[in-house]
Amino acid sequence: MKQIGVTGGIGSGKSTICGIFRLLGAPVYEADAEAKKLQDENQDIKKGLINLFGSFIYFENGKLDRKKLAGLIFSDKSLLKEVNELVHPVVHAHYEHWLTVNGRAPYIIYEAAILFESGFYKDMDEIILVTAPEETRIARVVSRDKLTYEQVKSRIQNQWPEQEKRKLADYIIENNNSNLVIPQVVELDKRFKNNGKIR
Ligand SMILES: CC(C)(COP(=O)(O)OP(=O)(O)OC[C@H]1O[C@@H](n2cnc3c(N)ncnc32)[C@H](O)[C@@H]1O)[C@@H](O)C(=O)NCCC(=O)NCCS
Numbered sequence: 001m002k003q004i005g006v007t008g009g010i011g012s013g014k015s016t017i018c019g020i021f022r023l024l025g026a027p028v029y030e031a032d033a034e035a036k037k038l039q040d041e042n043q044d045i046k047k048g049l050i051n052l053f054g055s056f057i058y059f060e061n062g063k064l065d066r067k068k069l070a071g072l073i074f075s076d077k078s079l080l081k082e083v084n085e086l087v088h089p090v091v092h093a094h095y096e097h098w099l100t101v102n103g104r105a106p107y108i109i110y111e112a113a114i115l116f117e118s119g120f121y122k123d124m125d126e127i128i129l130v131t132a133p134e135e136t137r138i139a140r141v142v143s144r145d146k147l148t149y150e151q152v153k154s155r156i157q158n159q160w161p162e163q164e165k166r167k168l169a170d171y172i173i174e175n176n177n178s179n180l181v182i183p184q185v186v187e188l189d190k191r192f193k194n195n196g197k198i199r
């Protein structure tokens with residue numbers, strides 16, 4: 001079983017691409033979505049975040065105030081690092097467990113926005129980078145999440161520049177508004193199912 005990492009900057013289209021892999025039968029682990037669930041449920045993360053910020057970072061119903069956390073960490077690199085160091089080991093342990101259940105498929109997809117930044121790319125057999133021009137990505141996220149241009153920019157400033165990611169990627173999916181993405185994903189799916197060969 002191959003572990004395929006899918007990454008890309010904010011708004012590049014990772015989730016959209018992973019949705020196509022899922023339709024083709026691949027198990028997909030969504031690290032960012034799982035991180036959000038674990039921030040609400042895992043007691044070690046909850047205690048750690050309350051220690052760092054105070055109990056106001058959680059709502060009374062026990063859910064994390066993500067908007068508040070985002071406002072604090074994306075403008076402060078050292079706080080972001082502390083939060084990452086708290087959350088990432090728990091997500092990785094959760095993923096290892098998920099693999100024991102889903103690892104019988106020919107390949108699995110591990111989707112994460114900060115696969116390179118976290119260092120977890122080293123555990124992957126191959127890496128797909130999803131790309132789109134920065135202005136396109138910002139426009140997509142502003143429209144999807146109702147964030148401001150500046151809020152999206154501050155997240156981009158905490159992610160590796162595209163040219164650094166390109167150097168470490170095995171495959172690149174161009175998800176601009178002119179390339180068709182489904183054929184690019186279908187070709188990669190064939191390759192991964194056939195052990196690297198295109199038939
Ligand atoms: C800080 C949080 C609560 C803000 O929530 P919010 O709903 O506003 O944003 P959302 O989760 O939809 O993230 C949108 C995008 O922001 C960017 N982003 C998120 N976390 C990070 C981060 N730690 N570093 C850099 N960029 C990030 C990504 O491009 C992501 O796809 C949330 O982003 C979060 O939980 N981040 C941690 C995710 C994580 O650690 N993932 C990796 C697991 S190994």
Ligand SMILES: Nc1ncnc2c1ncn2[C@@H]1O[C@H](COP(=O)(O)OP(=O)(O)OP(=O)(O)O)[C@@H](O)[C@H]1O
Nearest residue numbers: 009010011012013014015016113140144175176177
């Ligand atoms: N080729 C495309 N053309 C037009 N819109 C697109 C395209 N690809 C993705 N989108 C839209 O852009 C937005 C961002 O895509 P998606 O959520 O897949 O990105 P992501 O990389 O997972 O984002 P994030 O890092 O913020 O989680 C979504 O609203 C999606 O529907």
